[in-house]
Amino acid sequence: xxxxxxxxxxxxxxxxxxxxxxxxxxxxxxxxxxxxxxxxxxxxxxxxxxxxxxxxxxxxxxxxxxxxxxxxxxxxxxxxxxxxxxxxxxxxxxxxxxxxxxxxxxxxxxxxxxxxxxxxxxxxxxxxxxxxxxxxxxxxxxxxxxxxxxxxxxxxxxxxxxxxxxxxxxxxxxxxxxxxxxxxxxxxxxxxxxxxxxxxxxxxxxxxxxxxxxxxxxxxxxxxxxxxxxxxxxxxxxxxxxxxxxxxxxxxxxxxxxxxxxxxxxxxxxxxxxxxxxxxxxxxxxxxxxxxxxxxxxxxxxxxxxxxxxxxxxxxxxxxxxxxxxxxxxxxxxxxxxxxxxxxxxxxxxxxxxxxxxxxxxxxxxxxxxxxxxxxxxxxxxxxxxxxxxxxxxxxxxxxxxxxxxxxxxxxxxxxxxxxxxxxxxxxxxxxxxxxxxxxxxxxxxxxxxxxxxxxxxxxxxxxxxxxxxxxxxxxxxxxxxxxxxxxxxxxxxxxxxxxxxxxxxxxxxxxxxxxxxxxxxxxxxxxxxxxxxxxxxxxxxxxxxxxxxxxxxxxxxxxxxxxxxxxxxxxxxxxxxxxxxxxxxxxxxxxxxx
RNA sequence: GCUCUCGUCGUUCAACGGAUAGGACACCUCCCUCCGAAGGAGGCGAUACAGGUUCAAUUCCUGUCGAGAGCACCA
Numbered sequence: 001x002x003x004x005x006x007x008x009x010x011x012x013x014x015x016x017x018x019x020x021x022x023x024x025x026x027x028x029x030x031x032x033x034x035x036x037x038x039x040x041x042x043x044x045x046x047x048x049x050x051x052x053x054x055x056x057x058x059x060x061x062x063x064x065x066x067x068x069x070x071x072x073x074x075x076x077x078x079x080x081x082x083x084x085x086x087x088x089x090x091x092x093x094x095x096x097x098x099x100x101x102x103x104x105x106x107x108x109x110x111x112x113x114x115x116x117x118x119x120x121x122x123x124x125x126x127x128x129x130x131x132x133x134x135x136x137x138x139x140x141x142x143x144x145x146x147x148x149x150x151x152x153x154x155x156x157x158x159x160x161x162x163x164x165x166x167x168x169x170x171x172x173x174x175x176x177x178x179x180x181x182x183x184x185x186x187x188x189x190x191x192x193x194x195x196x197x198x199x200x201x202x203x204x205x206x207x208x209x210x211x212x213x214x215x216x217x218x219x220x221x222x223x224x225x226x227x228x229x230x231x232x233x234x235x236x237x238x239x240x241x242x243x244x245x246x247x248x249x250x251x252x253x254x255x256x257x258x259x260x261x262x263x264x265x266x267x268x269x270x271x272x273x274x275x276x277x278x279x280x281x282x283x284x285x286x287x288x289x290x291x292x293x294x295x296x297x298x299x300x301x302x303x304x305x306x307x308x309x310x311x312x313x314x315x316x317x318x319x320x321x322x323x324x325x326x327x328x329x330x331x332x333x334x335x336x337x338x339x340x341x342x343x344x345x346x347x348x349x350x351x352x353x354x355x356x357x358x359x360x361x362x363x364x365x366x367x368x369x370x371x372x373x374x375x376x377x378x379x380x381x382x383x384x385x386x387x388x389x390x391x392x393x394x395x396x397x398x399x400x401x402x403x404x405x406x407x408x409x410x411x412x413x414x415x416x417x418x419x420x421x422x423x424x425x426x427x428x429x430x431x432x433x434x435x436x437x438x439x440x441x442x443x444x445x446x447x448x449x450x451x452x453x454x455x456x457x458x459x460x461x462x463x464x465x466x467x468x469x470x471x472x473x474x475x476x477x478x479x480x481x482x483x484x485x486x487x488x489x490x491x492x493x494x495x496x497x498x499x500x501x502x503x504x505x506x507x508x509x510x511x512x513x514x515x516x517x518x519x520x521x522x523x524x525x526x527x528x529x530x531x532x533x534x535x536x537x538x539x540x541x542x543x544x545x546x547x548x549x550x551x552x553x554x555x556x557x558x559x560x561x562x563x564x565x566x567x568x569x570x571x572x573x574x575x576x577x578x579x580x581x582x583x584x585x586x587x588x589x590x591x592x593x594x595x
Numbered sequence: 596g597c598u599c600u601c602g603u604c605g606u607u608c609a610a611c612g613g614a615u616a617g618g619a620c621a622c623c624u625c626c627c628u629c630c631g632a633a634g635g636a637g638g639c640g641a642u643a644c645a646g647g648u649u650c651a652a653u654u655c656c657u658g659u660c661g662a663g664a665g666c667a668c669c670a
Contacts, residue, residue, distance in 0.1 A: 373665075
C-alpha cells in the first residue's frame with residue numbers, strides 16, 4: 001500500500017544510553033595483579049552459551065513466567081527479576097542451584113528483587129563467544145521454522161518517493177533482518193499503486209505538451225495533474241475518464257505512456273533501494289531488491305472478485321459497495337465505488353489473497369504510516385469474513401510521520417521532502433567531514449555516514465510516534481546519532497589494527513573484576529531477541545548507543561595497547577567490534593572500516 | 596461531533612506495573628606533549644492537571660485541559 005502523503009520530514013536526533021545508567025567509574029579493574037587465566041574455547045568444541053542461555057536458565061529456575069531484565073544499575077548485578085518479598089529468598093536459592101558457578105552472587109534486594117551477578121569466568125566466556133561466533137553473534141532461534149512475509153516501502157509509481165517511504169523502508173528492513181536473525185525465513189515484499197487516480201493525473205499532465213515539459217519527472221507531472229484536477233471540473237472529468245481507460249486498457253496512446261511511466265518510475269526506485277543499502281534478492285532485472293513486487297493492477301481484480309463473491313459481507317449504499325464496521329466499533333468504508341471501480345480497501349483484500357497465493361507464510365507483516373490504522377482495521381475486519389485463515393496471520397506495524405518544527409507539511413501543497421533530497425542534504429554535511437577523515441574513499445564514507453544519520457533518526461524512536469524534524473538537529477552528526485555508533489566502531493578497529501603492527505608479549509591475564517563494557521556487551525543476544533519479538537528496532541538502537549558510549553568511556557580511561565591486561569583488552573575491543581558490526585548490520589546501517 | 600494515539604528537563608527522545616525517572620541537543624566548567632575530540636568527565640534541569648486501583652503508577656482506570664491522526668465513493 002502506498003504510503004500516503006505524510007507530513008514530511010526527518011527527525012531530530014537524540015536519546016541514547018537509555019536503558020540504564022551505567023556508572024562509568026566503579027572501582028573495577030583498577031587493581032593490578034594476576035587475574036585468573038582466560039578460559040579458551042577448545043578448537044572444534046562448542047562451548048556453553050553462557051549469555052544467550054542465561055535468561056533461559058534463570059527462567060527455568062523460576063519455574064514460572066517473570067520478566068528478567070538488566071537492572072537499572074549494574075551495581076545491582078547483571079540480571080534482575082522481581083518476584084515479591086515472600087518468594088524472594090526461595091527464588092534466589094533456586095537460581096543459585098541452577099546457575100552454579102556461573103553466578104558470582106545471587107542476592108535479594110529491595111522489596112522483592114533477586115539480583116544475579118555473573119562470575120568473572122562467565123563474563124569472560126561471553127566475550128570470547130562474541131568474537132568466536134563472528135557474524136553469528138547474537139543470533140537466536142525464537143523464530144526458527146517461521147515463514148514471515150514483510151511488506152514495506154510501498155512507493156507509488158508516477159509519484160516521487162518521499163521521506164515517509166524512507167521511514168517505512170528503514171523500519172521494514174530492520175525488522176526483516178531482526179526476524180531473520182532469530183531464525184525465520186523472511187521474504188520482502190513491496191506493494192505499489194500502479195493504477196488509480198494519481199496515475200491518471202500524471203498521465204493527463206503528460207498527454208498535453210502545453211501542460212508540461214515532456215522530459216519532466218513523473219513526480220512533477222503528478223503534481224501538475226493534481227493541480228489541474230483540483231482547479232477545474234473539466235480537468236476533473238477528463239482525468240476520471242483516463243482513470244477508467246487505464247483500468248480497462250482501452251486506449252493505445254495512454255497504454256504506451258502508462259507503460260513507459262511505470263517502467264521509468266520503478267527503475268528510479270531501484271536506484272534508491274541500492275543507495276539505501278538493501279541487499280539484492282535477485283541477480284538481475286529491473287526489480288531486484290525485494291523478493292516480491294505486488295501491484296494494485298494485479299490486486300484490484302482479485303479484490304473485486306472477493307467482494308462480489310461475498311454479497312453477505314458487503315452492502316450496497318448509494319450505489320457503492322461498502323463494508324459496515326460499526327458493529328465492530330469501526331466505521332463504514334467504500335470498497336467499490338458507484339462507478340464500479342475498486343478502492344484501496346478492495347485492492348488490499350486482493351493483496352492479502354495474492355500474498356497467500358504467492359507464498360505459504362505463517363505471518364504477514366505490513367508496515368505503514370499510522371494514519372492508516374483505522375483503515376487497516378476495517379479491511380482486516382472484512383478479511384476475517386472473506387479469508388479468515390489468512391486474516392489471522394496478518395500483523396500491522398505502523399510508524400509515525402515526519403513533521404516539521406515549523407508546522408505541518410503536506411504533499412498536496414507540494415512541500416514534500418523527497419527521499420533523494422533528504423539524503424542529499426545529509427550527504428552534503430557528511431562530505432565535509434569525510435574529506436577530512438582517514439577514509440580511503442571519502443565519497444563512499446560520506447554516503448555511509450549520511451545513511452547512518454538518516455536511519456538512526458528513523459529507527460531510534462518507538463514506532464508509531466511522529467518524528468519531529470528539525471533540520472539543524474537532523475544534520476548534526478554529533479551526540480546521539482548514527483555516526484556516533486560508527487565512530488566508536490572505527491576507533492576500536494583502529495586500535496586493533498595498530499595492535500597488529502606493534503606486537504607485545506603480554507601475559508594472558510584478565511582483570512579480576514569485569515569491565516562495565518563487557519557486562520553490557522553480553523546482553524546483546526537478548527536485546528536482539530526482544531527487538532525481533534516486539535518488532536521494535538529502537539530497542540536495539542538504544543542498546544547500541546549505550547554500548548558505544550561505554551566503549552568510548554573505556555577507551556578514554558583505559559590504556560589498551562601497552563597497558564595492563566593488554567591481551568584481554570584487545571579481546572574486548574574485538575568483541576566490541578563484532579557486536580557493533582552485527583548490531584549496525586541488523587539495523588541496515590553501514591559499518592565503515594575507517595572514518 | 597465521534598473514534599484512536601499522545602502529553603516526561605528549555606528542546607527532542609528513553610523508562611516491557613517495580614530500585615535514585617535515563618540520554619542527547621542547548622547552556623555552564625574541565626580534558627588532545629598519552630591507542631582517533633564525529634570523543635571523554637562534571638554541572639543545571641522534567642512525569643500537564645484532578646481523582647481512583649495497587650504493597651508499588653510516567654506506565655492501568657475515570658474526568659479536565661492540550662496536541663496529532665482517522666471518520667463513504669483518494670491512496
